[in-house]
Amino acid sequence: MTLALVCMSHSPLLEVTAPPEEIQDDVDAAFAVARKFVEDFDPDLVVSFAPDHYNGFFYELMPPFCIGYEALSVGDYGSEEGPLNVPTHIAKDLAQAVIDADLDAAISLKMEIDHGAVQPLEVLFGSIAAKPVVPIFVNSVAPPFASMRRVRQLGTAVGNYLKTLDQKVLIIGSGGLSHDPPVPQIATATTEQKAMLLNGRHPTAAARNARQQRVIDTAAAFAKGEANIMDLNPEWDREFLAIIASGDLEKLDTWTATEMAAAAGNSAHEVRNWVAAYNALAAAGDYRVTSEYYRPIPEFIAGFGVTTAMVK
Numbered sequence: 001m002t003l004a005l006v007c008m009s010h011s012p013l014l015e016v017t018a019p020p021e022e023i024q025d026d027v028d029a030a031f032a033v034a035r036k037f038v039e040d041f042d043p044d045l046v047v048s049f050a051p052d053h054y055n056g057f058f059y060e061l062m063p064p065f066c067i068g069y070e071a072l073s074v075g076d077y078g079s080e081e082g083p084l085n086v087p088t089h090i091a092k093d094l095a096q097a098v099i100d101a102d103l104d105a106a107i108s109l110k111m112e113i114d115h116g117a118v119q120p121l122e123v124l125f126g127s128i129a130a131k132p133v134v135p136i137f138v139n140s141v142a143p144p145f146a147s148m149r150r151v152r153q154l155g156t157a158v159g160n161y162l163k164t165l166d167q168k169v170l171i172i173g174s175g176g177l178s179h180d181p182p183v184p185q186i187a188t189a190t191t192e193q194k195a196m197l198l199n200g201r202h203p204t205a206a207a208r209n210a211r212q213q214r215v216i217d218t219a220a221a222f223a224k225g226e227a228n229i230m231d232l233n234p235e236w237d238r239e240f241l242a243i244i245a246s247g248d249l250e251k252l253d254t255w256t257a258t259e260m261a262a263a264a265g266n267s268a269h270e271v272r273n274w275v276a277a278y279n280a281l282a283a284a285g286d287y288r289v290t291s292e293y294y295r296p297i298p299e300f301i302a303g304f305g306v307t308t309a310m311v312k
């Protein structure tokens, strides 16, 4: 068993907007560091913790966690569409191990995933099917949320299982940090938005384009300081990264969903994927963060972080 980790923010705007060259170069350099780390590690298997943005999971039935036995990318925002290469026997054993650890994760025999899960695979491997991947959904957009303690316990249970494998496993955590993109909230949704949040699977091309254009337009306005969304919160982001680097992950157990959203935006809950991923790594021993990139990037509506880590 050897475990290594990459956690990174994602943003669909990476695929569809051209930010100032300097920002693009900066982010590309951070991705190059992560890519080299992964190339050197040369994983046999990837386990990915990622959110979904009402493309695969809806209020019709919204689990806190779900392990995919098979998975399909919906191809939102121009991301690669199609099936992942999921080793189903490992996904099944992992789900059993998680349930045996008293964590009642859902499973899906046909999990639909979006840019949140796909973008790290594209950045790190160039394609969604390049490596065997077990995808784990962590609800990060649809209240109510699992406690941070529960997210930590999920990560630990996954890590304890991964330790038993005779494989090199790359753990990915996708999302965050502070950000508040215009993803509809059930509490304030219009009738049309409510229908989408309830079950908006497989929208028409026109509906998908309209939804995506709203985010693209908001990002352009946000970069000019003109959007009606919450500011990024670099202080909160840096505090989060410092706790992650310290290894004192239990500290995050006290973070409540209400406080997280108030300080860092409704989509700051995506850091749950980092918390699960880092706890999975920590199950194998004390870790060290081997690289860290951070920059608040309004053009991507993201406090943008990329870290790599391995066991000491």
Ligand SMILES: O=C(O)/C=C/c1cccc(O)c1O
Pocket: 010, 011, 012, 013, 053, 116, 175, 176, 179, 181, 183, 211, 212, 215, 267, 270, 300, 301, 302
């Ligand atoms: O349109 C969506 O579903 C999400 C958009 C988005 C924008 C910026 C950062 C993110 O993490 C997102 O998921």
Ligand SMILES: [Fe+2]
Pocket: 010, 051, 053, 116, 175, 176, 267, 270
């Ligand atoms: Fe996201």
